[in-house]
Amino acid sequence: MRDFAKAAETADHGPSTLRRYADDQALAVLINALRLNDEQNAIAQGEPKLNPTIVSATPEKVVIEDCTDTSSVLLYNRKTGKPINDEPGGLRRIDATISRKEIGWKATKIRIWQVGSC
Structure with a gap:
């Protein structure tokens, strides 16, 4: 998520470090969010505070839940x-x-809920 926050500072939805850490549906969601910001000339400033918790883990996947604090993030x-x-x-x-991929672990699914959801 830190790489996503960094990309949101410029709304860069092109080739980025996101591809190193995200794939499948997760990558599509993150790139789409950046693309929408780019289309609206919106850039983010501020750093979200992450608080991840592992919900479940197997040798092939880890499910994480986070209550991220975005109160210091504004769109400009x-x-x-x-x-x-x-x-x-x-x-x-x-x-x-x-999920475990051929070349390491990557986020493959993500759902970002609305403010106030935790």
Whole structure:
């Protein structure tokens, strides 16, 4: 998620470090979120605070639940530098599945819930 937050600073949805850590549905969700921000000239500033917990684990996959604090993250207009809104994020649930791949572990499923979901 730290690489996603870094990419959100520029709304870069092209080739990135995300591909090293995410695949399948998770990569599609993250790239789509960045693409939407790019289309709206929105960039994020601020650092989310992660608090992951392992829900279950097998030799092939790990399921993680997080209550991420996005209260210090705001969206800004890339062209003007002005805030898009003055409403910071908040606590939001993030569910992720990390799967063993041929070349290591990658996030393969992710669901990012709305603010207030945890």
